[in-house]
Amino acid sequence: MEKINIVEVGPRDGFQNLKEYIPVEQKIKVIDDLIGAGVKHIQHTSFVSPKAIPQLKDAKEITQELLKKYPDFDFFALVPNLYGAKAAYELGLRKVSYVVSLSVSHNKANINRTHDESLAELKSIMDNYTDMNVCVDVATTFGCPFEGKYSTDTVVKFIDRIANMGVKEMSLADTIGVANPRQVREIVSAAKKEFPEIEFQVHIHDTRNMGMVNTLAAIESGITKVQSTLGGLGGCPFAPGASGNTATEDLVYMLNDMGYETGIDVEKIIEAAKYEKTIITGNFSGHLMNIQKGQCNA
Numbered sequence: 001m002e003k004i005n006i007v008e009v010g011p012r013d014g015f016q017n018l019k020e021y022i023p024v025e026q027k028i029k030v031i032d033d034l035i036g037a038g039v040k041h042i043q044h045t046s047f048v049s050p051k052a053i054p055q056l057k058d059a060k061e062i063t064q065e066l067l068k069k070y071p072d073f074d075f076f077a078l079v080p081n082l083y084g085a086k087a088a089y090e091l092g093l094r095k096v097s098y099v100v101s102l103s104v105s106h107n108k109a110n111i112n113r114t115h116d117e118s119l120a121e122l123k124s125i126m127d128n129y130t131d132m133n134v135c136v137d138v139a140t141t142f143g144c145p146f147e148g149k150y151s152t153d154t155v156v157k158f159i160d161r162i163a164n165m166g167v168k169e170m171s172l173a174d175t176i177g178v179a180n181p182r183q184v185r186e187i188v189s190a191a192k193k194e195f196p197e198i199e200f201q202v203h204i205h206d207t208r209n210m211g212m213v214n215t216l217a218a219i220e221s222g223i224t225k226v227q228s229t230l231g232g233l234g235g236c237p238f239a240p241g242a243s244g245n246t247a248t249e250d251l252v253y254m255l256n257d258m259g260y261e262t263g264i265d266v267e268k269i270i271e272a273a274k275y276e277k278t279i280i281t282g283n284f285s286g287h288l289m290n291i292q293k294g295q296c297n298a
């Protein structure tokens with residue numbers, strides 16, 4: 001059986017856009033449920049300016065609590081700059097995702113930096129924290145709200161700049177959910193062919209109901225690590241029109257039923273999504289959370 005690693009990014013991407021503050025205990029309960037269902041990789045918060053993302057102002061507390069509770073678990077946090085990486089490192093976290101957008105205008109809106117500035121800051125993070133595992137999130141790889149879509153060649157050239165810095169892991173993001181399966185196949189295949197030494201993941205938004213097909217297209221092009229969010233929450237406040245990610249529970253159902261090994265229990269992950277909906281007011285785009293218990297295994 002082919003193994004697919006599902007990387008849950010809901011506690012970061014799913015929560016970051018929600019207006020109503022979710023208390024720490026409830027955030028931890030959602031993460032407990034994810035782990036209980038068999039999820040092995042979780043992006044649990046981001047170390048960003050609380051002015052930019054007020055919902056995640058508790059990054060320090062959440063990180064401390066999770067590292068204490070699950071010392072061996074694969075947690076990681078998004079960071080936009082050296083300041084964020086330092087905060088994460090000092091708490092004992094040894095894995096971060098560093099976000100830089102292929103779109104110059106989105107990078108400016110999101111991170112307030114040019115490409116050169118963002119990449120210089122990435123270098124300082126890697127130089128300062130040599131034992132920190134840094135995955136680079138390439139936002140807007142499949143299209144930008146301000147600039148439209150990019151040629152595969154443009155994507156490959158940008159990846160090349162990052163790869164030359166010694167980065168070993170990258171996540172190709174469809175930040176606003178505009179990709180289509182053919183485009184995903186083309187970009188993923190080109191990236192894997194040009195950079196065989198790099199482990200690529202995809203981060204797909206479901207804005208246009210293409211989350212599942214695009215994620216599957218990536219998997220069928222050789223990707224074995226895919227990001228998703230419980231309940232299909234998600235969206236970037238600095239990318240107009242962005243909405244939820246591919247829903248983890250829907251993805252688990254599809255992959256398990258196709259015979260892929262995710263290691264995640266479909267009933268338990270649906271229960272986790274249902275519980276999340278009782279405590280969080282958000283725009284849930286998952287489908288299986290609306291199905292009654294016991295009816296999910298066709």
Ligand code: COA
Binds near residue numbers: 016052085139
């Ligand atoms: N964590 C917490 N606070 C931070 C921070 C971080 N990683 N980086 C900067 N800050 C604070 C500074 O202390 C400063 O605070 P002050 O206004 O109280 O003095 C303020 O943010 C501005 O700092 P500066 O370095 O000048 O910011 P900037 O304008 O160059 O950069 C970012 C802005 C990157 C910090 C901000 O836009 C941000 O956090 N963006 C994240 C966006 C995001 O999460 N998007 C969704 C995920 S893709």
Ligand code: ZN
Binds near residue numbers: 203234235
């Ligand atoms: Zn996202």
